[in-house]
Amino acid sequence: MRKQEFLDELQMKLSGLPRKDIEERIAFYSEILDDRIEEGYAEEDAVREIGSVDEIATQIIADTPFSKIAKERIRPKRRLSVGEIMLLTLGSPIWLSLLIAAFAVMLSLYVALWSVVISLWAVFASLAVCLIGGVSACVVFIVGGNAASGVAMLATGIVCAGLSIFMFYGCKAVTSGILMLTKKMAIWLKNCFIKKEIAK
The missing domain is CATH 1.10.287 (Helix Hairpins)
Known part of the structure; x- marks a missing residue:
């Protein structure tokens, strides 16, 4: 696996995290890989030595506070329409109790x-x-x-x-x-x- 493939896959696995956190992690691992390549490692070897994307993503998710993940998921991606707000309000006795x-x-x-x-x-x-x-x-x-x-x-x-x-x-x-x-x-x-x- 090449560096860009690794970073793209990692970004996809972390897509539920806040954008800022994803960018920081991608920049961190990109810098590590660049350092390894400068030391003389082949790109594939540098990626292999870092570990699998699944393991890294699992560790990052484990270290991320649940409140951050929930906040990112709950935050609407767009402005809610009046109808959607009314539906949320009317349905709140059901979904809130659940x-x-x-x-x-x-x-x-x-x-x-x-x-x-x-x-x-x-x-x-x-x-x-x-x-x-x-x-x-x-x-x-x-x-x-x-x-x-x-x-x-x-x-x-x-x-x-x-x-x-x-x-x-x-x-x-x-x-x-x-x-x-x-x-x-x-x-x-x-x-x-x-x-x-x-x-x-």
């Missing part, structure tokens, strides 16, 4: 995902605290002359401490998984706006 419902569903899904993470970390914290409680109860029982119960409480605390170690690694894995999932969901949502723009 928009609010969609936002509520997305928000509840996001909250549900993170509530799982919070619950798991709470279980980890309670298991870790059980060690302190077990040792304290052990001391109290032994001082009170009930050594068997003291040993049982100490054993319970040690078991909880062991479980908390496993739980810690599980919580870490789930947290990173949820982070990745929410990031992918955000990218998917941004791509919905971008793809609609490309389709136009």
Whole structure:
């Protein structure tokens, strides 16, 4: 792929972003390619070394705030006629309620995902605290002359401490998984706006 083909394809993939952002990104990658070519790389090799257009476009979209993309999509490309304004106003009870419902569903899904993470970390914290409680109860029982119960409480605390170690690694894995999932969901949502723009 040659430099101009690369830049044209990248511009097409980013067509849903604000015009200024697209121009900045195209200028940035054009300058990088020019620098590589000046260093002695063949044009095709310089393009290949930068990476695929899809990967670059996905990264740019991921780094672009959702508000910018939504603002660009919502902004009308031309002045609305009186009839269109009236239709929008009359239809607002329907489309506005659907928009609010969609936002509520997305928000509840996001909250549900993170509530799982919070619950798991709470279980980890309670298991870790059980060690302190077990040792304290052990001391109290032994001082009170009930050594068997003291040993049982100490054993319970040690078991909880062991479980908390496993739980810690599980919580870490789930947290990173949820982070990745929410990031992918955000990218998917941004791509919905971008793809609609490309389709136009």
